[in-house]
Amino acid sequence: MNATQSRPDRTLMVIIGIIAALAAVALAVVFSRGAPAPLDESTPAGIVQRYAAAIITGDEATAARYLSPDAPDLCMPGDRSPPNDNMRITLASTTIRGDTADVVVTMTTTYDGGLFGPSSYDSDGTVSLVKTDGSWRIESAPWELTVCPTPTVTR
Template sequence: MYSLMGVVGTLVGLSIVVVLSRGTTPPPDPATPEGTVQRYTQALLAGDDAGAAALLDQTSTARQDCQYADTERRAADLRITLGSTLIDGPRSTVSVTLAQGSASGPFGTGEYTSSDAFELQGAYGSWSIVSTPWPLLACSGAEVK
């Protein structure tokens, strides 16, 4: 009886050690499309529109379509999850999931989730963003309409 409890205790202890020692996933390389999107979204959500705008391509629709309301509607509770990446020569598409809202409510989740994508263009081993999902426009340096 005691040996069975000892074996179970040992297995539980080993399981805890394995789970705790796995660590976290390293961030994507900044020189990749995923890394560029992550740097852009981190800057934007931190309120650094100028830093985010520096990662935009000069022809980016995110620069051209900037409306004042876009900067006002940016949700403070917006969460972005990187999805798959498709690289086709000098162009790349990074899929993302956008989630915002409260995590709970009287009828379940009050969260809204949508899928969208960033379009990027590669040049000399670096990537610039050509188009962004709507709530993620960087209006710094652009004429805000």
């Protein structure tokens, strides 16, 4: 009898074991990522992150807490944005100038259907903030991220 045919190659078994371990680690990382970590609420980007999350989920009361006192005065009757859970917001840049700041975001909206499957549309927008009583508050936002907490009644 030939003893070499009945014994498995140990090197091959070690390589298969390493590949299996790497695959398990990769899956654990993918499934444990969840939502992005919240940015510091004392920063303009942190305020925009929380405001955008509230807008996307349709929570106007929470979104309104991040507005400056003058922001509702800027709303027009058609400015109300419906909730859109097909939208993803990505921070592009933040510029701070004393008591004002601009946060540029990329808004990606995904649409179902179409001949070739889902499609998406990217647009950039600027959220302007002002420091009020030591806290950053939103003064204006792109129409996709607009909330008017007190709707204007027109006759």
